[in-house]
Amino acid sequence: MSETTEASGSGEITQFRTCPLCEATCGLEITVRDGRIARIRGDRDDVFSKGFICPKGSTLRQLHEDPDRVRTPLIKRNGVFVEASWDEAFHAVAEGLGRIWDDGDRNAVAMYLGNPTAHSIAGGMFIGPLVKAMGTVNVFSASTVDQMPKHVTSGYLFGNANSIPVPDLDRTDYLLMLGANPFESNGSLCTAPDFPGRMAAIRARGGRIVTVDPRRTKTADASDEHIAIRPGTDALWLAALVTEIDRAGLITLGRLDGLVEGLDRALVALAPFDADSVAARTRIDATTTRRIARELAAAPSAAVYGRIGTHTTEYGTLASWLVEVANLVTGNLDSPGGAMFPTPAFGAPTTGRTPGGRGFSTGRWRSRVSGHPEIKGEMPVAALAEEIETPGPGQVRALVTSGGNPVRSCPNSARLDAALASLEFMVSIDIYLNETTRHADVVLPSPSAVAKPHLDLAFYGLSVRNIINYSPPLHPADDPTEPGMDEHEIVARLALIAGGMGPEADPSMLYSMMFTTLAERAGLDAGDEAAAREHLPPVEAMLDLMLTNGPYDDLGIERLRSSPHGIDLGPLQPRLPEMLRTTSGLVEIGPEAILTDVTRLAATLTTAPDERLLLVGRRHLRSNNSWMHNVEVLVKGRPRCTLQIHPEDAADRGVVDGGEVAVSSDTGTVHAAVEVTDSIAVGTVSLPHGWGHGVQGTVGRVAAGTQGVNSNELTGDQFIDPLSGNARLNAIPVEVAAVPGTVEDADTAARSIVRT
Ligand code: SF4
Numbered sequence: 001m002s003e004t005t006e007a008s009g010s011g012e013i014t015q016f017r018t019c020p021l022c023e024a025t026c027g028l029e030i031t032v033r034d035g036r037i038a039r040i041r042g043d044r045d046d047v048f049s050k051g052f053i054c055p056k057g058s059t060l061r062q063l064h065e066d067p068d069r070v071r072t073p074l075i076k077r078n079g080v081f082v083e084a085s086w087d088e089a090f091h092a093v094a095e096g097l098g099r100i101w102d103d104g105d106r107n108a109v110a111m112y113l114g115n116p117t118a119h120s121i122a123g124g125m126f127i128g129p130l131v132k133a134m135g136t137v138n139v140f141s142a143s144t145v146d147q148m149p150k151h152v153t154s155g156y157l158f159g160n161a162n163s164i165p166v167p168d169l170d171r172t173d174y175l176l177m178l179g180a181n182p183f184e185s186n187g188s189l190c191t192a193p194d195f196p197g198r199m200a201a202i203r204a205r206g207g208r209i210v211t212v213d214p215r216r217t218k219t220a221d222a223s224d225e226h227i228a229i230r231p232g233t234d235a236l237w238l239a240a241l242v243t244e245i246d247r248a249g250l251i252t253l254g255r256l257d258g259l260v261e262g263l264d265r266a267l268v269a270l271a272p273f274d275a276d277s278v279a280a281r282t283r284i285d286a287t288t289t290r291r292i293a294r295e296l297a298a299a300p301s302a303a304v305y306g307r308i309g310t311h312t313t314e315y316g317t318l319a320s321w322l323v324e325v326a327n328l329v330t331g332n333l334d335s336p337g338g339a340m341f342p343t344p345a346f347g348a349p350t351t352g353r354t355p356g357g358r359g360f361s362t363g364r365w366r367s368r369v370s371g372h373p374e375i376k377g378e379m380p381v382a383a384l385a386e387e388i389e390t391p392g393p394g395q396v397r398a399l400v401t402s403g404g405n406p407v408r409s410c411p412n413s414a415r416l417d418a419a420l421a422s423l424e425f426m427v428s429i430d431i432y433l434n435e436t437t438r439h440a441d442v443v444l445p446s447p448s449a450v451a452k453p454h455l456d457l458a459f460y461g462l463s464v465r466n467i468i469n470y471s472p473p474l475h476p477a478d479d480p481t482e483p484g485m486d487e488h489e490i491v492a493r494l495a496l497i498a499g500g501m502g503p504e505a506d507p508s509m510l511y512s513m514m515f516t517t518l519a520e521r522a523g524l525d526a527g528d529e530a531a532a533r534e535h536l537p538p539v540e541a542m543l544d545l546m547l548t549n550g551p552y553d554d555l556g557i558e559r560l561r562s563s564p565h566g567i568d569l570g571p572l573q574p575r576l577p578e579m580l581r582t583t584s585g586l587v588e589i590g591p592e593a594i595l596t597d598v599t600r601l602a603a604t605l606t607t608a609p610d611e612r613l614l615l616v617g618r619r620h621l622r623s624n625n626s627w628m629h630n631v632e633v634l635v636k637g638r639p640r641c642t643l644q645i646h647p648e649d650a651a652d653r654g655v656v657d658g659g660e661v662a663v664s665s666d667t668g669t670v671h672a673a674v675e676v677t678d679s680i681a682v683g684t685v686s687l688p689h690g691w692g693h694g695v696q697g698t699v700g701r702v703a704a705g706t707q708g709v710n711s712n713e714l715t716g717d718q719f720i721d722p723l724s725g726n727a728r729l730n731a732i733p734v735e736v737a738a739v740p741g742t743v744e745d746a747d748t749a750a751r752s753i754v755r756t
Contacts, residue, residue, distance in 0.1 A: 091503045177307070238304075447482045452473055670710065
């Protein structure tokens with residue numbers, strides 16, 4: 001089968017490729033007529049997504065054709081961006097960064113990796129060499145506003161921070177979700193195209209879904225039961241759930257019996273938390289908690305899945321850990337229908353390997369200003385601004401960004417915005433001049449999503465079924481509308497500059513070094529392996545080398561190229577104990593660092609709670625953090641950046657639907673339009689992140705016309721989850737006050753529209 005089909009004589013071709021926009025990895029069928037994308041729809045033959053597509057997936061054409069997209073390297077001269085050649089741009093980078101490196105402090109140049117970096121081959125393969133060549137400890141990424149608690153948990157429990165169990169959605173009988181809204185996010189740390197369809201299938205086969213969330217989301221509506229929880233208390237509730245399972249004598253380890261260390265210690269540490277002791281804090285009655293504990297333990301198979309709402313709190317790692325404890329004590333960890341580990345085609349084969357390894361540790365170095373420990377080679381992004389602002393040895397004076405928009409996605413973003421403006425030099429790899437990249441001195445534009453090869457190196461390791469799919473570029477690199485350099489070459493050239501090779505160094509040097517490293521790691525002769533792949537472009541040669549030495553037989557780049565609908569490698573398989581890399585070779589369920597932090601959680605049971613309204617974020621299917629707000633078809637319609645508030649809380653404050661409020665936290669104040677709705681719990685308000693466009697220096701004509709405010713002017717950078725460095729972006733105490741001129745009397749408030 002060919003990757004591309006051409007209707008004879010029509011000038012029309014159809015190509016199949018994986019959507020790179022989110023973690024769901026849907027297959028797309030793209031029709032190109034006379035050189036332009038004419039239609040995009042779900043690929044019905046895709047082995048994984050089977051035709052599913054969301055509204056974002058069909059907008060790749062609009063992204064590709066967006067006149068506001070950066071298509072030429074830009075150099076800022078006298079405060080104005082000027083188009084430049086690639087040579088001029090790389091010389092400017094070498095000169096600008098070189099000035100700072102010449103002062104002898106490699107830590108003075110920091111790196112920020114945004115979310116899109118995880119969705120590209122360049123990010124998956126080339127960012128590592130770039131960071132290594134930069135030789136800086138100041139590496140920051142979107143992981144510490146999103147998912148670092150899960151990495152830390154996996155590091156301690158399984159010895160590998162990237163060994164993340166995912167709910168076996170297609171076989172489970174019971175799904176308990178916390179802080180997750182896959183109807184809007186399409187799933188996260190759980191690659192599952194058509195998550196809604198997979199949820200419907202659980203219920204259709206007699207299974208049960210319970211969603212715990214302060215908001216009655218679409219996901220909650222599609223569940224059998226919605227339990228409203230007080231924001232930020234997921235760890236408390238999960239701890240109580242485990243204790244109740246223990247007290248009811250329902251603990252079973254299933255196939256992991258004999259493969260677990262530290263459970264007794266963990267259960268003792270969790271003893272203060274039970275259905276009664278957490279009821280007031282979580283606002284979940286004890287009867288419900290005990291019932292869920294029994295349901296979870298009694299289900300033939302069950303999976304607990306906690307996502308961003310559980311991670312972006314001060315107890316994110318504890319909540320993440322307790323998700324795995326609940327999976328473990330109900331016999332569902334590494335068991336079909338439970339929480340299982342994918343076997344990605346690019347992973348090292350583990351079958352037959354002896355369990356055990358070096359384990360996981362943090363704190364190999366510490367941040368300069370606040371002393372935060374390094375975690376997985378990174379610093380908390382909440383510390384980026386202070387590292388830029390604070391003078392002294394090691395001060396961050398320059399920054400390289402790859403994708404992302406931390407000025408919209410990171411805590412205390414007004415402070416970060418000002419800090420970026422004070423940098424001596426900044427380089428950004430990006431397709432837009434957004435609120436962050438407007439501060440850059442040099443912008444290096446990556447090609448559009450359809451003009452570069454794509455393979456989800458990261459997300460097939462988080463997939464609910466073992467899958468592999470490769471997409472060659474739809475538009476050739478020499479398409480005159482494209483920037484003319486693939487993203488991996490941009491990153492490779494930066495790595496060579498950072499490595500002292502200069503702006504004119506040939507990237508094939510780096511490709512060759514990377515290929516040799518891969519071959520030697522696999523115990524192979526690099527020369528022989530390279531000779532066998534001489535006919536392949538360098539990146540495909542590396543991918544082929546990894547595939548042919550991965551856990552599956554008969555996989556290689558040629559087979560992927562001739563399988564445009566992907567290759568199904570089967571359902572998830574039990575992988576313990578072989579894949580364990582803990583020092584004991586066991587699942588270390590009670591690590592000292594985590595159990596120590598449990599005492600911090602226990603202290604909250606006896607301190608007075610903050611009774612202010614608590615702010616949470618929310619996702620929308622037509623949004624992708626901040627970067628797709630320049631796509632007209634996605635942002636049209638009723639403004640979505642509204643402050644949701646319960647009718648009782650609205651009435652108490654004289655706030656009306658459609659009015660305007662001032663939302664104030666300890667960090668800042670924003671004004672937002674109000675949406676009164678009983679879908680949100682009393683005491684909780686919600687504002688989505690990623691909005692607030694039209695700032696001077698940005699280029700995004702559609703985005704500039706959208707209404708909305710930047711919710712991260714409310715989130716503080718002083719509160720983080722100490723175990724993971726993850727920012728607290730949820731459960732922010734706020735005051736909400738009607739803005740004079742929009743305040744109506746209480747009767748009007750009571751009559752205000754309630755959207756349900
Ligand atoms: S769900 Fe994600 S991968 Fe699928 S079409 Fe939408 S954006 Fe693309």
